[in-house]
Amino acid sequence: MRIDLLLLDVDGVLVQYQRMQRVLHLAQALDVPAASVQAALYESGLETAHDSGALDATAYLARLGQQLGRTVDARTWIAARQAASHPQDAVLQRLEHLQVPLAVLTNNGALMVQALPSLLPALFPTLNDRVFCSADFGLRKPQPAVFQRVLEVLQVAPARTLFVDDLFANVRGARAAGLHAETVRDGRGLGKVLKHYAVR
Structure with missing residues (x-):
């Protein structure tokens, strides 16, 4: 795939x-x-x-x-x-050299879009205009529709998208929307998922 x-x-x-x-x-x-x-x-x-x-x-x-x-x-x-937000360095290191495009979907309000560049400077400007919050759509994970709306904006097919979240309920919602989705909580877990899907 x-x-x-x-x-x-x-x-x-x-x-x-x-x-x-x-x-x-x-x-x-x-x-x-x-x-x-x-x-x-x-x-x-x-x-x-x-x-x-x-x-x-x-x-x-x-x-x-x-x-x-x-x-x-x-x-x-x-x-x-x-x-209150402590970057997971092992996760960020895994993401640093990936060639696949990245985007973010978080159950937060509009202020989180302003906050993320200072929370995660290593991911910017790569993530500019690719941070999506529940407030953008009036929908929250795990509702399948929120995943569909994000992918409509980015013009990426669900079957070509891999979503990772620490909560299985959100993973299940993404799968219902047609995405590949896995539970990830740390750098080791992310590494296994990236290897499984051959994401480089």
Whole structure:
């Protein structure tokens, strides 16, 4: 088989994400209790609304600021996301010399597109204009339609696409959309998958 695109998840594949580190970083940067940040982001439904595309970046940051009684700008948000996102160097090293085109699909809001170049500088500018978030389509993995929409934009056939994610539910959704898909959580696992599909 020929693979024309390697589609990658972010959290759990390209980076190890620790949500509480993000909460604590924001709390310290804004001088508010961590419990207030936790409640504003997750218990209020704000993060879900941003991830689904119901709130764009400007509205999301404004609402977050209102709930915390602070001004929250994109730079502060990105810095907190960076503090909580630890690049998986072994995975990135496997990707560094691949000839197959790369793209990203992540269940996140629009701010993640702005954040990724600072989170994963080794993959840019290669990934410029090839980062897709659930908010772009109002769809989330594992819905098969979100994979179909990404591939329509990139003009790549599902049967020529390999998707990797740390969650099997998302792998199953990709397979339902006609993609090749495998579970990957580290560099060794990625290496095995690339070898199996003869991706170079």
